[in-house]
Amino acid sequence: QVQLQESGPGLVKPSETLSLTCAVSGYSISSGYYWGWIRQPPGKGLEWIGSIYHSGSTYYNPSLKSRVTISVDTSKNQFSLKLSSVTAADTAVYYCARLCSSSWYAPCYWGQGTLVTVSS
Amino acid sequence: NFMLTQPHSVSESPGKTVTISCTRSSGSIASNYVQWYQQRPGSSPTTVIYEDNQRPSGVPDRFSGSIDSSSNSASLTISGLKTEDEADYYCQSYDSSNWVFGGGTKLTVL
Numbered sequence: 001q002v003q004l005q006e007s008g009p010g011l012v013k014p015s016e017t018l019s020l021t022c023a024v025s026g027y028s029i030s031s032g033y034y035w036g037w038i039r040q041p042p043g044k045g046l047e048w049i050g051s052i053y054h055s056g057s058t059y060y061n062p063s064l065k066s067r068v069t070i071s072v073d074t075s076k077n078q079f080s081l082k083l084s085s086v087t088a089a090d091t092a093v094y095y096c097a098r099l100c101s102s103s104w105y106a107p108c109y110w111g112q113g114t115l116v117t118v119s120s
Numbered sequence: 121n122f123m124l125t126q127p128h129s130v131s132e133s134p135g136k137t138v139t140i141s142c143t144r145s146s147g148s149i150a151s152n153y154v155q156w157y158q159q160r161p162g163s164s165p166t167t168v169i170y171e172d173n174q175r176p177s178g179v180p181d182r183f184s185g186s187i188d189s190s191s192n193s194a195s196l197t198i199s200g201l202k203t204e205d206e207a208d209y210y211c212q213s214y215d216s217s218n219w220v221f222g223g224g225t226k227l228t229v230l
Contacts, residue, residue: 046157048221061219106171
């Protein structure tokens with residue numbers, strides 16, 4: 001059974017870059033599937049950030065595209081998120097996920113999430 | 121872009137069947153697959169339906185999904201309700217470049 005675990009700083013200052021890593025166990029990223037990041041501001045709904053294929057091809061949310069970079073490291077079996085120029089509006093629980101079948105649009109397995117607060 | 125509209129809340133008794141709707145504002149509901157997620161309080165979401173009606177492994181067959189082109193909506197049906205089904209449920213679809221989530225429905229099992 002695939003398992004995903006997010007890690008990274010829980011507090012980021014405004015204007016700085018948020019960096020998170022998702023460690024994958026129980027499945028080799030290089031074997032296939034898309035992998036994604038989704039976030040949820042406290043008390044609010046879900047927002048997709050982006051998806052990456054094991055080969056490195058990406059899809060990004062157009063509203064975040066200018067600030068987002070998602071990358072994959074198959075040697076460490078993990079993928080990462082960088083979000084630049086953060087503001088308080090980026091405070092959220094960030095989830096990583098493995099997507100279903102060959103889709104870039106449907107997560108099947110989710111991490112437990114990590115809260116990132118943007119504050120000085 | 122389009123929107124997905126869900127009822128804010130629904131409630132039903134244990135053992136009964138409940139259906140949660142998700143209406144697409146523009147474009148055909150059949151154009152892009154619909155997914156459904158369950159989120160219990162304090163927990164991460166879990167996928168209960170993907171690609172309109174597919175269940176990930178481990179999801180009980182009490183959960184089923186469908187689409188209705190006449191109402192341009194998708195539905196999640198949960199039969200044999202259990203108290204553990206009490207949660208927020210989100211629908212989600214996509215277009216050529218973005219995912220779209222519904223606002224979520226709070227299911228109360230009382």
